[in-house]
Structure formats: C-alpha cells, structure tokens
Amino acid sequence: MGSYILRRVLQVIPVFFGATLLIYFMVFAMPGDPIAALFGDRVPNPALLEALRAQYHLDEPFVVQYFYYIMGVFQLDFGTSFSGQPVIEVLQRTFPVTLRLAVMAIALSFLLAIVIGLFSAIFKGKLFDQVSLIVSLIFVSVPVFVICFLAQYTFGVQLGWFSPTVGADNGWLGLTLPAITLGVGIYATSMRLTRSSTIETLGQDWVRTAYSKGLSRGRVVPVHVLRNSLIPMVTDTATTFGILMVGATVTEGIFNVPGVGNTLYQAILRHEAPTVVSFVTVFVIAYVFVNLLVDLLYGLLDPRIRYVK
Amino acid sequence: MKKKAGIALGVLTAGALALTGCAPDGGGSGGGTDTEFAIAYNADGGHAAWVDAVVNSVAGTLDITAIGEPYPDFAGLREEVTDRVIESAFRTGWQADYPGLYNFLGPLYATGAGSNDGDYSNPEFDDLIAAGAAETDLDAANELYQQAQEVLLADLPVIPLWYSNVVGGYSENVDNVEFDWHSVAVFDQITKADGSVVTANGSEPQNPLIPTNTNEVGGGKILDAIFAGLVKYDTDGSAVNDVAESITVDSPTQLTVKLRQGLTFSNGEEVTSDNFIKAWNYGALASNQQLSSYFFEDIEGYNAEEDSELTGLVEVDPYTFTITLNKPAADFAQRLGYSAYFPLPDVAFDDMAAFGENPIGNGPYKLAAEGAWQHDVQIDLSVNEAYDGPRTPQNSGLQIVFYADQVGAYNDLLANQLDVLDAIPDSAFGTYEEELGDRAVNQPAAIFQSFTIPERLEHFEGEEGILRRQAISMAIDRQQITDVIFQGTRTPASDFTSPVIDGWTDSLEGAEVLEYNPERAAELWAEANEISPWE
Numbered sequence: 001m002g003s004y005i006l007r008r009v010l011q012v013i014p015v016f017f018g019a020t021l022l023i024y025f026m027v028f029a030m031p032g033d034p035i036a037a038l039f040g041d042r043v044p045n046p047a048l049l050e051a052l053r054a055q056y057h058l059d060e061p062f063v064v065q066y067f068y069y070i071m072g073v074f075q076l077d078f079g080t081s082f083s084g085q086p087v088i089e090v091l092q093r094t095f096p097v098t099l100r101l102a103v104m105a106i107a108l109s110f111l112l113a114i115v116i117g118l119f120s121a122i123f124k125g126k127l128f129d130q131v132s133l134i135v136s137l138i139f140v141s142v143p144v145f146v147i148c149f150l151a152q153y154t155f156g157v158q159l160g161w162f163s164p165t166v167g168a169d170n171g172w173l174g175l176t177l178p179a180i181t182l183g184v185g186i187y188a189t190s191m192r193l194t195r196s197s198t199i200e201t202l203g204q205d206w207v208r209t210a211y212s213k214g215l216s217r218g219r220v221v222p223v224h225v226l227r228n229s230l231i232p233m234v235t236d237t238a239t240t241f242g243i244l245m246v247g248a249t250v251t252e253g254i255f256n257v258p259g260v261g262n263t264l265y266q267a268i269l270r271h272e273a274p275t276v277v278s279f280v281t282v283f284v285i286a287y288v289f290v291n292l293l294v295d296l297l298y299g300l301l302d303p304r305i306r307y308v309k
Numbered sequence: 310m311k312k313k314a315g316i317a318l319g320v321l322t323a324g325a326l327a328l329t330g331c332a333p334d335g336g337g338s339g340g341g342t343d344t345e346f347a348i349a350y351n352a353d354g355g356h357a358a359w360v361d362a363v364v365n366s367v368a369g370t371l372d373i374t375a376i377g378e379p380y381p382d383f384a385g386l387r388e389e390v391t392d393r394v395i396e397s398a399f400r401t402g403w404q405a406d407y408p409g410l411y412n413f414l415g416p417l418y419a420t421g422a423g424s425n426d427g428d429y430s431n432p433e434f435d436d437l438i439a440a441g442a443a444e445t446d447l448d449a450a451n452e453l454y455q456q457a458q459e460v461l462l463a464d465l466p467v468i469p470l471w472y473s474n475v476v477g478g479y480s481e482n483v484d485n486v487e488f489d490w491h492s493v494a495v496f497d498q499i500t501k502a503d504g505s506v507v508t509a510n511g512s513e514p515q516n517p518l519i520p521t522n523t524n525e526v527g528g529g530k531i532l533d534a535i536f537a538g539l540v541k542y543d544t545d546g547s548a549v550n551d552v553a554e555s556i557t558v559d560s561p562t563q564l565t566v567k568l569r570q571g572l573t574f575s576n577g578e579e580v581t582s583d584n585f586i587k588a589w590n591y592g593a594l595a596s597n598q599q600l601s602s603y604f605f606e607d608i609e610g611y612n613a614e615e616d617s618e619l620t621g622l623v624e625v626d627p628y629t630f631t632i633t634l635n636k637p638a639a640d641f642a643q644r645l646g647y648s649a650y651f652p653l654p655d656v657a658f659d660d661m662a663a664f665g666e667n668p669i670g671n672g673p674y675k676l677a678a679e680g681a682w683q684h685d686v687q688i689d690l691s692v693n694e695a696y697d698g699p700r701t702p703q704n705s706g707l708q709i710v711f712y713a714d715q716v717g718a719y720n721d722l723l724a725n726q727l728d729v730l731d732a733i734p735d736s737a738f739g740t741y742e743e744e745l746g747d748r749a750v751n752q753p754a755a756i757f758q759s760f761t762i763p764e765r766l767e768h769f770e771g772e773e774g775i776l777r778r779q780a781i782s783m784a785i786d787r788q789q790i791t792d793v794i795f796q797g798t799r800t801p802a803s804d805f806t807s808p809v810i811d812g813w814t815d816s817l818e819g820a821e822v823l824e825y826n827p828e829r830a831a832e833l834w835a836e837a838n839e840i841s842p843w844e
Contacts, residue, residue, distance in 0.1 A: 032384030164720035
C-alpha cells in the first residue's frame, strides 16, 4: 500500500515537466506580440518595447524562457503577471474561491444524484423514473450559459433572492446561486450512473438473499445496495471535481466569481505565460492527486480491490 | 492572402470563438481566383457582426468579393499591422487621451507618426497640422485642423465608419448622473439618497496604480478619482483649472504654470512644483519603462532611448514652474488633465511598487484603507477631505467593482445592486432603453472607428487607390449598420475626430464621400478599373 502511494506520488514529477513544457510552448506559439498589445492601437517607442520584452525574457528563445521559468519555480518563484503581481499570490487568492464553488456544486450534485438515482432505480419504469429522466435530459442538453443567465435573471433580478453577481461576497453563502446552477448542470450524468448501477446491484443474488432473510427495504437499500453501487459514482464525481477545479470559466464569468477560471481566461488573452503555466500546472497536479484519492477510495468501498504492489 | 501560420491560426480561431461564444464567421475561405477585398479584425473584440455588414455592403454595391478576416486575438492582428506584413485592410480605432482635435489627427496621419499604421503621407496635411500646433489661439488652430481634415477626406487614409457612443445607465438609488466626454460618469457630482457609497463598474487595472504606467480604462478610472491634475475636463471637454491657479501659454513652445497654494495629498504633504516635475521626470525616464512615457516626448530633454532629464521643466518657486517644449504644441495646456501628468507625493519615489498597490493622491477620493484594492474584485474609495477644488464629492464614497462580463454588471444594475454602469452589453442593446427608462444613457463619445487600407496594397496606390477608397467608402450604408447592428449605439462618422471634441463640425468640405451613394460608388469603382482592372 505504502509503496503504491509513493509510486503514484513520484509519477507527479514527469507529469509536472511534461505539462509545464507543453503549456509553455503553447503560450509561446500563440501568434502576436503580447507587449505591443499592451499599448492598444498606439504604436509604442521601439526602445520601450525592447526593454519591456527583455524584462519578461520575451526576447529570448523558447528554451531559455522555459529554463528561466523552471529555475524560478525551484526557488518557489512562479513569476509575475504583466500587472506586477506575483503569480503565487494570484493563485492563493483565486484558488480557494474556485475550490469553495467546486465543493458546493459537487456536494449538491452528489446528493441529488444519489437520492434521485436510487429512487429511479427502485421505481424503474414508473412515473418518478420517467420524470427524472426527462428533467435530467433537459439539464444535460441546455448549455451552461443559458442556465446561468436564466438563474441570474430570475433569482437575481426578478425575484431578488440573491445578488446577481458574486464579486467580493465570495464566501460559502455568497456562492450559493452559482453553486446551485453549476451543481444542477452536472448532476444528470451522475444520476444516470447511480440509477443503472443500482439496478444492476438490485438484481444480485445477495440482495435477494438479504430480502429473504426478512430484512426491510429500509435496511437493504442503504447498507447492501447503495455501497456496492457507489464505485462508478465515485469515479465520475472525482473526474467532475477535477474539471471544476480548473474553474468553471463560463459560470465564473457570468456570476463574476473571482476564481481561477476567470483569471486564467484573462491571462490567456494577454499571453501571460507565467500565469497560464503556473495555473495549469497546479491543475494537473491537483488532478493527479484527486485520481490517486479515488483509487484509494475504491479499496474502502470494495475490499476485493487491493493495491499490493 | 492566407498566412503561413494558416493551420495554427485556424485552430486557435475556433478556440477563441468557442470561448467567447461568437458565431463562426466565413472568413476562412479564399480558394477563388477573384481578387478579394478583405477587412482583418480581432475576433476577441466583438467586431464580427459589423465587419460582415460592412463587407456585405461593399460586395453588394461594387459587385466584388469582400470578406471579413478574423484574427484570434488583438495581439496577433496588431503584430501583423505593426510589422507591415498584413495583406488586407484592417480595423482601426482611436480613443482620445484629451479632448483636442490634434489628438485625433497628428499621431495618426502625420508622415512617420507613431500610430500611422497605413504609412500615409501628404505634405499638405503635414504643413496644416504643424501650423495648427504652432497656433496659440484655439479657434484659429481648430480652423487649420479642419482644413487638414479636408485633405484627409480627399485622400481617405482610413475609411471613417462611426463614433462609438457611451451606452450606460444608473440605478434607482442615485441622481445627478452625467457622463463626460471620456465615457466615464462624473462620480463626484452623483448623489445617493441613502448616503451609502456609490458603486460603479470597472475592470481590474492591468498595471500598478501609477499614473505614468497606466494606459487602459480599468486603472485610468481609479486614478482619475484619486488624483487631481493641473486641469480637469468638463463634460463638454473644455479644460478647467484644478490644481493650477493659472496656465499661461507664453509661446507655442513655452508655458508657465502657477499652482494654488495650500493643497495637499491625502497624507498631508503639500502639493508643490516639485511634485509635478519629479513625477513627470519619473514617467519620462527610459529605464523606468513607463507605458505612458510618450506623453512627455514633446518636453525638452526627453529621450526615449536613454535616460535623460526633462530639462524643459524648471522650478521658478514652490508654486510656479515653466514647461519648455522641443517643438510647437500650442495645445499642450489642453493635454494636462490626462492621468500621465498627475503629481506624485515624495513617498512614491521611496518604493514605487508599494505605492502602486496603495497609491496616495491629491484627488477628490482616496483609498478607503491600506489594501482597499482587492485584486480582481473591487476597490473601495472614500472621500478625501483634504481635496479642495472643482470636483468636491457630493456622496460618501465610491466603490468600483471589477466585472469580467458586462452581462453580470447589467443584471446588477437592473437589481439596483450597482449604481452606475458605463458599458451596457451588446446583448441588451435592444432592451436597455425600455428596462431603464430615463435612467438610460446613450451619447457620442471620443471614440472614432474606421478601417485602414494601406497604400502598399495592390490596386490601392496613387490615383487608382484614391478612386477605390472613395468607392468603398460610399458603398457602406453607415446609417443602416449603426441602426441595425448597433441598435443606434454608434453615430455615423462625418469626419476623423468625434462630436464631443471642441471644434468638431459635420460640415467639412468633401464629407459627402462618407455618405452612402451606391451609384457614385459603382462609377468610381469603374473609373478605377479603367486604370487597372480589379481581378
């Protein structure tokens, strides 16, 4: 077990180099001169342009620029944005916000998925199952921004239950509306997974055995069925969590959430290599760890799964 | 017409369009043998709709193939324009730094000027501009600039399209909201019944809050609130003394500035000549790499390549200094309200980076506290009691909220969560007047939009080029495009400047070339074809 975890953690090293190199190259290869673009439609003095390029090492070849970046990272210096802020500070500021949003959205989606999925399986083919199918199909097929705008206009402007945007009020409570929107937008897939996996479990011999032992449904379903149906759900939730940590760019943009999605998008538009690369690298590493966590969770849910070597 | 980076460009374009949610555009064509007329634009700026409308108008009227050519982002387009490798016409625009006609003309069309992207050159125009710059009487100078514009109307170095309007609104909680020539609300005069701070939209400043290093609206809006310059601009664009007691134009190359005595920064330091001279020298010094350093290039001693002192700035006494220019610029006094010319307190020079995070100014507002600038979120400003001047606030403070998406800002306005919005999103152009009623604002701003057809393009040089430019200009139905695409939030152009600028007129000789006239356009195009066929 211990050596398995160690091996998985060591895998982060090549992933780190691969990801930073690739992302750095992609930002480097973007057409256009980010420094000239800082001046809008005006053409700045060439001497000033040169000086600014030199400051960000943009006048150097790709390999040298990458080398500077990596050397900085080893000294825990992730570079600075064009606005002069250390990238590490930007990360520290935006990441918790996105994390809160992701946790809330996932919790909501997980809860909805389990409850509705379980009942849909138990009442397979009945009215409840069919209605939940239609509702989930709607949420899956309507684009995220439509749901966002609709929620913002209805609950923010018309009913006034929430502030239409988040801004400074980005604590747990302030993120309620975007979290609900996000959670509702992603619950459908997990719900369908729970449903099909529960139906499969319900047909197992040991479920029939449990019932024939005289156990009530209230005992069989939560203890015997649910736990065994959770494995695909956990995988799916972890994957979604990974995706959400990268920042729900569209949702963050519409609700003006100062999270990573928004910041990363702006940085890409400005060709800010240090910001883009550092952000993406953190995402990649976080993603790797979430996946590790999921693999370990499998063992807890199903004792037959063991990582010996 | 296709570039070498065609594939990469295509992929990135698709990505950029997906991210911004724009409809894809048929710009990727180009297999035909016909000569195409193309207008390049950046797809990240919301230009696709009007470019398509313009090229369709041109194509329909002149019976040629005309297309819009999207570039994924502004940086990519700008690089090709600057390097002079772009093989098509391209969109251009200009927002004035100060409300003067010269600012729209000199930097853009004078021979060799920095932003003369089309390499236009006409000695007659250059002479008129130089004469205007040397004329100390404003009306007489404007007369010369109008003559210079008539030269431009004959040559059409760019095809004027329209002036952008400021399209905004305000909440039910505030009164006395007026937008100035620069598309920003006049914050100091806003009143709010419940006495709370006024909230306004903004964007995260792209640079530390240092006046000479801020060249974009996000930071500019904040700096204008927390600093006071020698002059300030009224809503109609005229310059009114603020920190200055008087500014005397001694000659086209020499000004004398007298300051009002007893003014202080919010930390108690007195505002003296020295604060201006040191701040301007800091902004101009090459090694300081300030984005707005070019505002000092007309002052004697300026050197963009290496560090040198602005010898043209001389302190006479603590409240008087003289400015000597290295070339005639009679409108220099008019420029002095721009943020690059704000004074700095001595404490700024100790640690400019720290100062940029928590600036100390002499304006009507000040940072509410240390760390009032919450990055990517908002900045809180309170009234600066030390300020004494024409902009004394009528409210208890100002909160500028940074929005990533204007739709969110607009919904906040509708919910009365935001008091002032100066940028209604395109998506609400059809409904905002109904939803806001008399709280909606739509008035021309100091923004001129155009597209440039460089003379080096085939078929666009010499006599043939002039005929073709005139034909293209007259083939564009500006009125219809501003009505339909922009829902009346743009005003068709009748010159190269803006109606909010003092001296503007809509009756220039030759301005009929900017009116839609399909018959005349077709005739002119045919005439050009006799010189050299379009194929």
